[in-house]
Amino acid sequence: MRLTFLGATGTVTGSKYLLESGARKILVDCGLFQGYKQLRLRNWRPLPLDPAALDAVLLTHAHLDHSGYLPLLVRSGFGRKIHCTASTADLLRVLLPDSAHLLEEEALHANRHGYSKHRPALPLYDRHDAELALRALANVPFQTDLDLGDGVHARYTRAGHILGAAMIRVQTAEGSVVFSGDIGRPLDPLMEPPGIPGPADTLVLESTYGNRRHPAVDPEAELADAINTAVARGGVVVVPAFAVGRAQMVLWLIARLKARRAIADVPVFLNSPMAESVTAIYARHPDDHRLSAAECAAMGAAAHYVTSVEDSKALNLRHGPMVIVSASGMATGGRVLHHLAQFAPDPKAMILLTGFQSGGTRGAALLAGASSIKIHGRQVPVRAEVRQLESASAHADGDEIIDWLRRLGWAPRRVYITHGEPAAADRLRQRVQEELRWPAEVPDYRETVELGGG
Ligand SMILES: [Zn+2]
Structure with a gap:
């Protein structure tokens, strides 16, 4: 063999x-x-x-x-x-x-x-x-x-x-x-x-x-601290997340944090064309995860879904604190690039990475403290705070x-x-x-x- x-x-x-x-x-x-x-x-x-x-x-x-x-x-x-x-x-x-x-x-x-x-x-x-x-x-x-x-x-x-x-x-x-x-x-x-x-x-x-070794911190506490820090300075939190897996986990944690008022009730947007269907897939396979039907529904209701390209672009023009969860998880492509191009230069903003960042990706560059990243052929300065949600692996x-x-x-x-x-x-x-x-x-x-x- x-x-x-x-x-x-x-x-x-x-x-x-x-x-x-x-x-x-x-x-x-x-x-x-x-x-x-x-x-x-x-x-x-x-x-x-x-x-x-x-x-x-x-x-x-x-x-x-x-x-x-x-x-x-x-x-x-x-x-x-x-x-x-x-x-x-x-x-x-x-x-x-x-x-x-x-x-x-x-x-x-x-x-x-x-x-x-x-x-x-x-x-x-x-x-x-x-x-x-x-x-x-x-x-x-x-x-x-x-x-x-x-x-x-x-x-x-x-x-x-x-x-x-x-x-x-x-x-x-x-x-x-x-x-x-x-x-x-x-x-x-x-x-x-x-x-x-x-x-x-x-x-x-x-x-x-x-x-x-993953730090022994509670992912809810780590996420709450990140969101509260950015919101306190009026910043936008951009979360590049794998559309399958990490995006759902972040939504579920946000649903729990909001339910116990551990974070401010800021708007949360899930800007990934596949998000809605993926959440529905979780509901269709109850044996393959730990959430009850009610918890699946809470996870699904934790964010506003952004489906059209127009709404996706409009998000960049919104003012005030908000959380944008968008794919891809290592910022190698997808709609999150438009949000990074918009918010990476903003020192009030936070880029919150949620999964493993493979070498050579924009995510890995951000994590390593790059002062600029290339998006769609142009260099975008990075002045936003970059964090990694380490407990969410x-x-x-x-x-x-x-x-x-x-x-x-x-x-x-x-x-x-x-x-x-x-x-x-x-x-x-x-x-x-x-x-x-x-x-x-x-x-x-x-x-x-x-x-x-x-
Ligand atoms: Zn995998």
């Missing part, structure tokens, strides 16, 4: 793992590279595999760094099924067309303003490609055997990361592998703690926060990952540490080796390893 790492090596983006057993070829996750330009350029290069020869795609969750390459895979000839949980499928029906739309808009914008080297600039894929990918989705229930033929079976276990997120255990005649996907936190306001997959010879383990930190590994109740023969920037991945590798005494390594991009079986 062979495993090839086609992404999420040295980076948290581009997750793609090719598992080959006998004549079977399975791709686990199919994400976009984001962040540094040299990473993003990989999205444009052909994969070192024939998409038409793949038997199946197994998807851990809906985030684009795990799913956003699917439209291109389908356009390049993949014609089989994409297996994912029902919640993930619902989220993808919102995310993939939106991703295509953003790519189309970016290309249009680049053509209009002439800042692309390519004439004309073309999108990586378009809405038609996204539509074709959606038609290939097949639902897999959690904890149910998925028979992929030729003795290959898969089983999805809850990962606690975002709605529908799973870890996937694949069993073949030659051995077994668990792909951790993104691992959630033991005490998340919205999600149940990560589950325990069955034993496997090989574990592919994420390491986003492998070298860090959707990823387990190093200690939480080690705790989860101890709870597994089985020991893999080898651990491959992926989905982390180099320092994070290597620190987690050391910890796995020293604290658990399990052989662990950090694979390279496009590296292929032979997996020893049982």
